[in-house]
Structure formats: structure tokens, C-alpha cells
Amino acid sequence: MIFGFSAARAEDPVQATIRECPGCGLFQTVPQLRPGLTARCARCATILHRARRHPLNHSLALSLASLVLLTVLCLSTLMTVRTAGIVHSAGLFSGPEELVRRGMAALAVVVVFVTVGAPITRLLGTLYVLLRIREARPPAHLRRVFRVVEWLSPWSMVEVFVFGVFVAYVKLRDLVTIELNSGVYALLALTFALVWYDGALDREAVWHALDRDSAPDASRLAPQTRLVPKQAIGCEACLLVSVHEQEGASCPRCGSLLHARKADSIARTWALIIAAAVLYVPANLYPVLTVVQLGAGQPSTILGGVRELVMAEMYPLAALVFFASIAVPMLKLIGLSIMLIATQRGRGGWLRDRTTLYHVVRWIGRWSMIDIFMEALLGALVQFGTVITIEPGVGALAFCGVVILTMLAAETFDPRAMWDAAADRQLAAG
Numbered sequence: 001m002i003f004g005f006s007a008a009r010a011e012d013p014v015q016a017t018i019r020e021c022p023g024c025g026l027f028q029t030v031p032q033l034r035p036g037l038t039a040r041c042a043r044c045a046t047i048l049h050r051a052r053r054h055p056l057n058h059s060l061a062l063s064l065a066s067l068v069l070l071t072v073l074c075l076s077t078l079m080t081v082r083t084a085g086i087v088h089s090a091g092l093f094s095g096p097e098e099l100v101r102r103g104m105a106a107l108a109v110v111v112v113f114v115t116v117g118a119p120i121t122r123l124l125g126t127l128y129v130l131l132r133i134r135e136a137r138p139p140a141h142l143r144r145v146f147r148v149v150e151w152l153s154p155w156s157m158v159e160v161f162v163f164g165v166f167v168a169y170v171k172l173r174d175l176v177t178i179e180l181n182s183g184v185y186a187l188l189a190l191t192f193a194l195v196w197y198d199g200a201l202d203r204e205a206v207w208h209a210l211d212r213d214s215a216p217d218a219s220r221l222a223p224q225t226r227l228v229p230k231q232a233i234g235c236e237a238c239l240l241v242s243v244h245e246q247e248g249a250s251c252p253r254c255g256s257l258l259h260a261r262k263a264d265s266i267a268r269t270w271a272l273i274i275a276a277a278v279l280y281v282p283a284n285l286y287p288v289l290t291v292v293q294l295g296a297g298q299p300s301t302i303l304g305g306v307r308e309l310v311m312a313e314m315y316p317l318a319a320l321v322f323f324a325s326i327a328v329p330m331l332k333l334i335g336l337s338i339m340l341i342a343t344q345r346g347r348g349g350w351l352r353d354r355t356t357l358y359h360v361v362r363w364i365g366r367w368s369m370i371d372i373f374m375e376a377l378l379g380a381l382v383q384f385g386t387v388i389t390i391e392p393g394v395g396a397l398a399f400c401g402v403v404i405l406t407m408l409a410a411e412t413f414d415p416r417a418m419w420d421a422a423a424d425r426q427l428a429a430g
Contacts, residue, residue: 018241019048020234023355025261025416027232027241044355044419052202056209060130062197067123069190070158074116076183078165081381083176083388088381091183092116095376099392102379107397110404111376114157114369119194122156125149126201133209143210143254147237150203154407157366159191163320164373170317171309171378175388207238211253233258262414266340272409273336279401280329286395289375292388301395302326302371325371325399328364332406335361336413343418346425355415362410368403372396 019030023046030039033051040047073092080089092115096108129146132138165184172178234241238254247259287299300308302325309318335357342354375396382390 019239020241021046023415024419044352049204052200054200056130059201062193063123063126066193066197069186069193070120073183073186073190076186077181078183080179080181081176088383090380094380098380099376102392104397107400110400114155115161118152118156119158122149122152138210147254154366157369158194160367160369161373162187162191163370167374168377233260261416265414265417269340269409269413272405276402276405277333279398283395283399283402287393288395289393290391324367328368329402332361332365336409343421346421348422351422354418358415365407365410372400
């Protein structure tokens with residue numbers, strides 16, 4: 001077994017633990033890092049651990065502040081628009097309410113979940129864990145709570161919603177008189193607090209604190225030495241490496257089911273990609289919104305919206321919408337397809353680059369929701385009868401399906417399979 005370690009300063013740590021790289025599957029020793037240092041996989045450069053500079057009390061304060069700001073945001077209005085003597089205001093829930101009225105309840109549920117449900121559950125869970133972790137013997141259920149908090153991380157999209165509000169504001173400036181309300185400032189403050197919270201929270205420190213006095217069965221844990229048993233399995237949720245005779249056992253720390261590799265990763269990822277590719281066609285052919293002005297309707301597709309921004313000489317905004325709504329979904333579909341085909345053929349070239357591509361695809365997927373947030377907000381704000389009305393289109397529903405399916409595909413794909421397939425082919429050839 002090969003071990004590797006890379007960090008900003010390798011001379012610091014002494015106490016080591018074993019980690020399985022989530023990018024390539026290599027088991028390696030990771031020392032206890034000083035604040036600010038980062039441990040990367042020696043083979044694929046995936047980050048194994050990043051020691052934060054701030055104590056957990058810092059994250060506790062940030063999660064509490066974020067929760068207060070999210071509450072203020074839910075109770076405030078975002079924008080007010082005026083035209084022809086008619087006034088409309090919209091808050092965080094106005095867009096989903098309009099989607100329900102238009103017969104798009106499924107899309108409304110998604111918008112509420114990623115802007116309110118996931119963030120508030122994540123913040124409440126973090127707050128609960130960080131408060132009770134101070135007890136002499138933290139209760140065992142805190143591990144399950146924190147596991148849910150971590151799972152919700154990619155589905156919390158407040159920072160994406162900010163860009164959706166910005167695009168909606170720019171689009172409305174030439175149509176109606178628009179005024180920003182207190183909710184927008186609460187949203188900006190919340191976004192700043194959440195980004196700070198994500199950067200400050202040391203998840204490894206939380207898991208370590210949750211493990212205190214838990215005394216799991218020592219025979220199931222991998223010894224903290226340079227010798228890793230063949231039955232060692234790394235937990236995908238809490239990253240603990242433990243020893244089991246067979247798959248399907250529970251992680252002794254967080255209770256997740258343990259698998260050496262994600263089950264049926266290739267087949268499930270292909271199914272999700274094909275479904276997303278099918279939905280990608282109507283998502284771009286059908287209108288995502290329709291502007292009805294003085295009784296005449298002007299349906300607009302995603303690409304049509306980009307064209308309108310270019311004609312209005314809003315080039316940075318056009319580039320943002322094009323990148324988030326057209327380039328990113330295509331990148332995800334093509335990128336995942338390349339990785340799947342290379343894995344099935346056992347290709348050994350560009351493994352490190354393909355692993356990096358996987359991390360990029362996994363991180364970037366959520367930003368395609370900008371268009372959905374913008375359309376929901378426009379539909380709620382611009383309802384002025386025959387003067388001007390904006391209606392969300394069926395293309396938005398298909399596009400949201402593309403975003404969700406590609407995000408699920410990235411979570412389902414196991415990048416370690418690329419390295420396994422290349423190693424198997426090399427072994428067979430040698």
C-alpha cells in the first residue's frame with residue numbers, strides 16, 4: 001500500500017490518521033494539521049483535510065447569525081415595482097406562490113426547498129450540534145444530525161438565489177419602476193454570513209468532538225498506522241476508515257452504510273445523464289417565460305433571453321446567464337459522459353485531470369438554478385394585467401429537471417472507479 005501526504009508545511013503534524021481519498025481511493029496518512037494548513041492526496045491532489053483557523057465557537061456564532069438573517073429574509077419583501085399606477089411587491093415566497101397558480105407546483109416545491117428548506121434545516125442542525133457538542137458525553141444522535149447537515153450542503157442555494165435576484169432586477173429596470181426593499185439587504189448579509197460560515201466550519205473537528213467518549217468497537221477501526229488491512233473501508237459521510245469483513249455494515253462513527261465503492265455507480269449515472277439529456281431538448285426549445293405587453297405575447301427561450309441581453313448591450317449579464325443556463329448544463333453532460341466512457345474502457349490517461357474535472361462538475365452544477373430563481377421572481381413581480389405581465393413557461397420546469405438530474409448524477413458517480421478501471425486494465429495487460 002502506498003501512502004502520500006502533501007501540505008503547505010509538512011513538518012508540523014505528528015499525530016496521524018488514515019484517510020481514503022474520495023477522488024482516487026488511495027489510503028494515506030494525514031497528520032493533525034495546524035490551522036490554515038491543507039492536506040492533499042499525493043496521487044490526484046484531492047483535498048483530504050483543511051484545518052480551519054477559527055474555533056467551533058466562531059461557527060456557532062455564524063450559524064446563529066445566519067439563522068436570524070434567514071428569518072428576517074422570509075418576513076421581508078425583496079422588491080417593489082410600479083407601472084401605470086399599479087404597485088406590486090414580492091418576497092421570498094412570492095415566486096413559488098405564482099408558480100403554484102400557474103400549475104407548476106413541483107417547480108415551486110424545488111425553489112422553496114433550496115432557498116428556505118435546506119438552508120434553515122442545515123443551520124438549525126449545525127446550531128443544535130455545536131451547542132450540544134459541549135456536553136461531557138455528546139448524545140449519539142448528534143452524528144446522524146450532522147450527517148444530514150453535510151448532505152444538505154449542495155442543496156442550500158441562497159448564494160445562487162442572490163444572482164437570480166440581480167438578473168431579475170436588471171431585466172426589470174427598462175420595463176417598470178423598481179425599488180429594492182429590506183429583504184434584498186437581508187439576503188446580501190445572509191449570503192456573506194453563509195459563505196463565511198462555510199469557510200470557517202472545521203468539519204473534521206466536529207466529527208472528532210462527536211467521537212469523544214463514544215468508544216466504538218476498537219476491532220472495527222482501522223489501526224492508525226501505515227499498514228491498512230485489505231478490509232478497510234472509508235465512510236463517504238464522515239470519512240472514518242474502519243475494518244469490516246463485508247460491505248453493508250454500518251460506520252461505527254456516523255451509522256452510514258459502508259461500501260468500498262458506490263453501488264451500480266456507472267449504470268445509475270448513465271440513467272440520470274440520459275434522462276437529463278432528454279429534458280435538455282424541451283428546456284431549450286420551449287419558452288421559460290412569456291412577456292405579455294398590451295395584449296401581445298412574446299415567449300422567450302433561454303437562448304432568446306441571452307440574445308435580448310446582448311441586444312440591450314448588457315454583455316456581462318448576458319455572459320453570466322449564458323454560462324449558468326447553457327454552458328454549465330452542457331459541461332456537466334459532456335464531462336460526466338467522458339468520465340463514464342473512459343471508465344468503462346479502462347483508460348489510464350489524464351486520470352488526475354479527469355478527477356479534477358469531476359470536482360468541478362460536482363461544484364458547478366447548482367449555479368444553473370440562477371435562471372429558475374430569476375423567472376420565478378419575474379413572474380411574481382410583473383402582473384399588471386393587459387399593460388404588462390410575465391408568465392413562467394413550461395421550459396423552466398424541464399430546465400429545473402436538467403439541473404436536479406445532473407446534480408444527482410454527479411453525486412452518484414464514483415471517481416474512484418476511474419482509477420480502479422485503469423489499474424485493472426494495466427494489471428490485465430501486464
